[in-house]
Amino acid sequence: MPEISLLDEFLSESREHLAQVEKDFMALEKGGSATDPEVLNRIFRAMHTVKGSSGFFNLKSIGGLAHVMETVLDRMREHIVLPTPEVLDTLLSGVDRLNAMLADIGSSNAQNTAELEKKILQCLQQQKDSGHEVAKIKISMEQPWTVSEIDWEKIPKGHYLYRLDYDLNIVDTKHHLEPIALLEYLQKMGLVHDGYILVSQESDPVLYQLLFSTVLEPDLMSAASHPDAAKIVLIPIPEKQLATKPTEEKESVLIVSNPLEHKATESDSLKVKVDILDRLMQLAGELVLVRNQQLMLTEQDESMDRGITQRLDLVTSALQETIMRTRMQPIGNVFGRFTRVVRDLGRKLGKNIVLETEGNEVELDKNILDALVDPLTHIIRNSCDHGIEDPAARKELGKAAEGKINLRAYHEGGQIHVDISDDGNGISRAAIRQKVLEKGLKTKDALAGMSDAELVSLILLPGFSTANEVSEVSGRGVGMDVVKTSVESLGGIIEIESEEGRGTTMHLRLPLTLAIIPCMVVEVLGQRFAIPQIDLVELVCLYDDDVLERVECAGAREVFRLRDSLLTLIRLEEILNRNEIFDEDVRRQITEKWRNQRQAQVNEFKKSQQNGEASRCSLNFAVLKVGTSRFGLIIDRIIGTEEIVVKPMHRAVKDLGIYSGATVLGDGSVAMILDVLGISRHSAIRLEGEQKVDAKLDAKPGTTQSIGTRRKLLLFDNGRQEQLAVPMEKIKRIEHVQMDKVEHIGTREFLVVDQQSTRLLRLDQYLEIASSEERKEMYLLLPNKYRQPYGILISNVLDVGEFDCQLDHRSYRGAGVEGTLLIKDRMTLLLDPAALMGMAEPSELEEVYG
């Protein structure tokens, strides 16, 4: 076996050749007989090169198949075979097979290509059947090469020239030789100058005619060349040719005989190893820093020549940019292959579809480009299969018979946008609804509350596929969720627009490169950190009173009411300062500490305001997403956005979960890149999906008893035994209270909350449950919509989240309790705060929700 690197070269070259061949076939089909003959020549040359190089590596199957294809192509050049769709289909399947064999080069020789080769050879046959210039096939002539055609110069001195007529069927069945093996066998004895495969009548032998020269005399020749399979004809060599052309010129003749080959190897591109590019990139980075230092020096020293520094600046920037561009490839490289995909699918589905591409020149990082192929293929297949209608249906709808798929790439806002749109029938909303309900992906209620865009985006859910039947083309159960996952793994986003009856547009947004990502740079503890933009939803800055009022404590966590959702807040400072993954106690400590600090901060602010000083207090947090859930990360300061080059973590600190890498910022300092998932794990806060506080339910409390649906609940415990819950919508907020501040009036207990005396309700006084654990600090649930200030005293908040509310009314009966349900495998009492308050003060019952 020759060197591995040579083989690699052969593989990548052959793939490039085949890709070009495929493109040219498309051009050929489109252009028909008017196509530039150079296109066909290029195909032929490419195929010839593949054949030739495969011989060098002893790849028999590849060589054999390429040879057969070359034969047909040669006939095509002579206009004996015409590039009809059928012929091109066959040839393209040959290209596919070659690609497949190249992909698994080790076992390529074991593959049997005889069937396909026969099929390809039938192209010659079909053409004849259709009555196309059959006579031109030289089969009818006694001798396919007239004496004048033979290039005498190529025949070495002392050789005899033969014409060998092999019956390929016999060669195959009796001698178990494929044509290529036969050629190899002959090459050992002499030189094969030319060869034709001739197919005559249907049942006739497949004739392989070879022009062969050897030193063997006629009688030896007949013994050596499988006489039962071949007819041997000796062609006399004219004396003068031999005399005038000495053999020394052989080499130059060889080159001249292949002028086309020569041209094919010319190229304006060069293969460079990626690691060399990476090194170059790194060096350019170092140069940038040297330049920065030089710039600073120049600033300081007036006497220095600014001209040189400025040029250094310009050249360095240009150099860096150029090196970055080496990794970039035009997206047209990927778009190109879809012409074929769409054509094939169209034919298979009996639809007439054309693919239009725009923005082929838009460049993307090679890695992204490679990873984009699968998702794009999937989307385009979907468009062909589900999107574009049958020609008949299109006609009925008044659309052009020809369906259109448009691929468009463009730059915008530092990202690459790729739009895939079709003018098909769009996505049926009804079908989505039905499917989602059928598969139990969403409840009816959830669907009803969705916007159109949200509804359409449901097709991205795992396990969703609206195709009624599994077709060969698409709909194998793996659906758009795979597309979504792969686009997101590239740091991209997918959006869908679809108008029923008019078509669908998939909109992909991708970063330019994987190595450079846009980040939000923030500051905590005097150090800067980078948060990838892709994880960032929004930034929130609270000022003054809002800091105290809108951030609340729910159990051992701080939460923020962001629009209709409850957002858990995590303090980056605490995450950084604590090496151990948080537990309940730590979270409680943190929450407590910051609650006090916030209070102090606001007090300070109020005081200074009273004194007429212009001081402000603020709280900044970044809303980050982890999968479908979100949390807010509290930071000290927001610095700004920066494009950063991601560097992997050092081996010794790789296991730290809260970082995804490091980077050098513009000023040369190192900043850690935060891993959003790692941070949420470190905080050990279970993040439910978005915790929506449903405003509608809030307004109509009487209708909240919908059984068997998911509801937002606040989970807490009071005594040592029971787990309790209240619906979130019935709670205004949760207050942390000091029990030593409780005032007693008779049997009643009061606490001052929001400058109001608030009466405490102890659950064990109204329900048959264990009495609460007496602690120094407890929590007060402040119910909604209640004129008299009441608070339900509880000892501990366990969780806030959406739970399945399969209410059981049998296991516990009693006023103030809606029923029982199972949450986290524990029986839980679902309380009705309004009823409880009614029990406490019957006369005030009417005022509840009044």
Next chain:
Amino acid sequence: MDSTVQQRGSWQVAAFRLDGRLFGVDIRDVKEVNAEVALTRIYHAPRHICGYMNIRGQIHLVVDLRTEFGFEPGAVCSTSRVVIFKNTIDEPFGVLVDSVENIVTLTEEKIVDRREGEALIDSAIQDKRKSKNGLCVGVYPMEKELMLLLDAKSIIAN
């Protein structure tokens, strides 16, 4: 490093100080000594890791050899240096030292092997475990004091 000790009559070490004591590493393992100590702390990292430092576009991990040997971590001061090792030793890294001394040429015969010099090593550094794990490869008696010879490859490995 052991092999070089045996093969050559003499070799050179870059000498530096930690908590007043003298240490040396093979000069051929050292890429450069950096006087500018600008560290980015890596929260959650083990105690002996000072942080990251950018040296001409390449991020280097900086190890605090003081804590590594059981000394109290010292503050970065004007004599503090970062000794950066070659990339062939490990992923880019360096060690923070209190100060660097001159390059010292050692005579091979005078080097006391780790096993024989165990008592000497033990007396020189606090954290006894560190003397056993291959970080110290030998002891060299200088005119006035002892120099502990360290193996650069073992710094991160341990």
